Amino acid sequence: MENLIEPKKLTCSHCKNLIESSEAIFCNHCGFPENGTKEQKGKFYGQLAIKKNRNIDAKDKIKSARNTLFILAGIVAIFGLLAYSTHQDILILGINFLLSLIYLTLAFWSEKKPMMALLIGLLLYITTIAITAIFEPTTLIKGVIWKILIVGYLGKGIYSASSIKD
Numbered sequence: 001m002e003n004l005i006e007p008k009k010l011t012c013s014h015c016k017n018l019i020e021s022s023e024a025i026f027c028n029h030c031g032f033p034e035n036g037t038k039e040q041k042g043k044f045y046g047q048l049a050i051k052k053n054r055n056i057d058a059k060d061k062i063k064s065a066r067n068t069l070f071i072l073a074g075i076v077a078i079f080g081l082l083a084y085s086t087h088q089d090i091l092i093l094g095i096n097f098l099l100s101l102i103y104l105t106l107a108f109w110s111e112k113k114p115m116m117a118l119l120i121g122l123l124l125y126i127t128t129i130a131i132t133a134i135f136e137p138t139t140l141i142k143g144v145i146w147k148i149l150i151v152g153y154l155g156k157g158i159y160s161a162s163s164i165k166d
């Protein structure tokens with residue numbers, strides 16, 4: 001006579017997965033304290049809410065960083081056109097249009113791979129500032145607040161993308 005009583009199968013009331021042992025306090029899938037105390041359950045939901053808020057906050061920062069890339073794409077295109085209209089500089093126009101296209105691509109790509117896309121965008125931005133400064137050192141100071149803002153938005157986006165958890 002063995003196992004007359006079927007072991008009671010327990011589903012997690014949070015993630016609906018089967019909990020392997022009915023004696024287990026925590027769900028082995030999501031960590032919900034199915035057989036835990038009221039306090040443990042409260043703590044679980046509290047932490048869940050914090051995590052969710054953090055992710056919402058992170059997604060907002062990624063969105064701002066993505067918008068920064070779109071704005072950059074617009075700015076470099078306009079600068080290229082200005083350079084062309086004032087100096088008939090076709091080279092600058094070409095370079096700026098190419099840069100604009102890359103920023104645009106990165107902005108769209110950041111929907112799928114935010115961390116990588118924003119990181120490349122930031123590196124590209126810093127590189128163009130550095131290269132421009134080599135040719136014309138005074139450009140480094142020009143619009144320095146904008147530069148700091150752009151680097152800041154992109155940096156925050158990268159940090160948020162690296163911290164996001166589901």
Ligand SMILES: [Zn+2]
Pocket residue numbers: 012013014015016017027028029030031032
């Ligand atoms: Zn669960």
